[in-house]
Amino acid sequence: AQRVTQPEKLLSVFKGAPVELKCNYSYSGSPELFWYVQYSRQRLQLLLRHISRESIKGFTADLNKGETSFHLKKPFAQEEDSAMYYCALRGDSGGSNYKLTFGKGTLLTVNP
């Protein structure tokens, strides 16, 4: 079974402070991990995927298979980063494992 856990429902930081949104997963195979961002209940936008190892809007995430984590980080938070962030996992063994399983999300608020 696939499971994604985002332990923080809410995270509040000040502008310019570092931010880390935690994501842990449970999956027996080789998963693909993603971060999606949702502004004001609009559509989900892909922020990062671990296989591309790119940095979008200053965010980075590293897949740690030992700790089964895929934490999202940004060194200096901006007010426009305020949004809901979802960690998602896709399995590798076909069928229903190819769906995206989402965590419950973390609402990030960046205060001025």
Next chain:
Amino acid sequence: DSGVTQTPKHLITATGQRVTLRCSPRSGDLSVYWYQQSLDQGLQFLIQYYNGEERAKGNILERFSAQQFPDLHSELNLSSLELGDSALYFCASSPTGGPGNTIYFGEGSWLTVV
């Protein structure tokens, strides 16, 4: 703009009624997914289609059904609606639905059941 189009954007209906949500995937994408987003349950996977065939089924109620047509658009039918069905319903698409594909989401259809 993700290229995934959903209609209607907003819908208000009464309990017991039936509604149909429509989704047009990105050009060239063969796989379509439906998700339900509610405040208490978060994002729940409902069902996935690939080139007209059902590929995976999630937490979809028996009152709900979906299909993907030959032109690849998809419809989600919700019947005998209850207050608890009020949610944001997302459609998403990807090229093949397999590994390595990015999944792109539409704007969603807001359903309010009164």
